[in-house]
Amino acid sequence: xxxxxxxxxxxxxxxxxxxxxxxxxxxxxxxxxxxxxxxxxxxxxxxxxxxxxxxxxxxxxxxxxxxxxxxxxxxxxxxxxxxxxxxxxxxxxxxxxxxxxxxxxxxxxxxxxxxxxxxxxxxxxxxxxxxxxxxxxxxxxxxxxxxxxxxxxxxxxxxxxxxxxxxxxxxx
Amino acid sequence: xxxxxxxxxxxxxxxxxxxxxxxxxxxxxxxxxxxxxxxxxxxxxxxxxxxxxxxxxxxxxxxxxxxxxxxxxxxxxxxxxxxxxxxxxxxxxxxxxxxxxxxxxxxxxxxxxxxxxxxxxxxxxxxxxxxxxxxxxxxxxxxxxxxxxxxxxxxxxxxxxxxx
Numbered sequence: 001x002x003x004x005x006x007x008x009x010x011x012x013x014x015x016x017x018x019x020x021x022x023x024x025x026x027x028x029x030x031x032x033x034x035x036x037x038x039x040x041x042x043x044x045x046x047x048x049x050x051x052x053x054x055x056x057x058x059x060x061x062x063x064x065x066x067x068x069x070x071x072x073x074x075x076x077x078x079x080x081x082x083x084x085x086x087x088x089x090x091x092x093x094x095x096x097x098x099x100x101x102x103x104x105x106x107x108x109x110x111x112x113x114x115x116x117x118x119x120x121x122x123x124x125x126x127x128x129x130x131x132x133x134x135x136x137x138x139x140x141x142x143x144x145x146x147x148x149x150x151x152x153x154x155x156x157x158x159x160x161x162x163x164x165x166x167x168x169x170x171x172x
Numbered sequence: 173x174x175x176x177x178x179x180x181x182x183x184x185x186x187x188x189x190x191x192x193x194x195x196x197x198x199x200x201x202x203x204x205x206x207x208x209x210x211x212x213x214x215x216x217x218x219x220x221x222x223x224x225x226x227x228x229x230x231x232x233x234x235x236x237x238x239x240x241x242x243x244x245x246x247x248x249x250x251x252x253x254x255x256x257x258x259x260x261x262x263x264x265x266x267x268x269x270x271x272x273x274x275x276x277x278x279x280x281x282x283x284x285x286x287x288x289x290x291x292x293x294x295x296x297x298x299x300x301x302x303x304x305x306x307x308x309x310x311x312x313x314x315x316x317x318x319x320x321x322x323x324x325x326x327x328x329x330x331x332x333x334x335x336x
Contacts, residue, residue, distance in 0.1 A: 010220060011220075014223075023230075030233055034229040037228070047181055051188045058188070060209060091184065092184045095301055096217075099309075106309075120321070127180060128267075137278060141332075145328065149292065149324075155324075163316070164313060168313060169309055
């Protein structure tokens, strides 16, 4: 029974492990390459997930629900959107690192629109990334793409508030 | 391809540790309960995240950045833009690889429309992270977010093609 549950919970991992086994048999060179390609992301995860863990703990224990509702709730308006954009932008790490924190915010009363703003800006708006983009593509290119992306993220927040309900989100 | 911890990740660590210390001194009991809760949440995710990481390695092996580069620069037909956006959705090339790659293309005179579409979906749309996103936020949320991001990426690319 327990193995069954474990397998259901790790479908992606099992699928990927299976592909690797087949690849190791058919083309060991490519399989080794794939493993070495994954190392960068593995290091990235090890560097970021402990921080995400600490932040979810702090968010849960230190910040009262009322504060989250006031800052990010459905009545927080444009100020809430900007706060969500700011929170997402100052963070580090890949998008999946934003999942636990966004989920925690949602559970504590943040609006769906603001959660999607946190998630999207977490993925897109990063200072080191913007600096890198300006370096290789120019400040103008970077600034214009950034401005349009922020507008797109805000529109998404609006759409999510309008067309999605909290009931659509599974609980843990 | 290993990258050491940059200053941003480092300050992210510092802030979290400080906040955590504040939390545990302010309310030890509440913090410990929260630690247990977060631990089980992380345990639920870690297998899927490992799956995602090794899946990225596979995708990068079969669709290497050089292949993407050759395609991005091939022409500026609408089909190329859409396929570039799809390539950005399924791959997860790190920013420090993606920007120089696209930068050298643009310098060589390639159209920026497919390039912008690729760069934007690269970060906003996640096909490999979709199962995890669906698990955490539900199918409707994950589908709506990824689909909207895809459409916006194309729109941004087209507008930037006109402006720049």
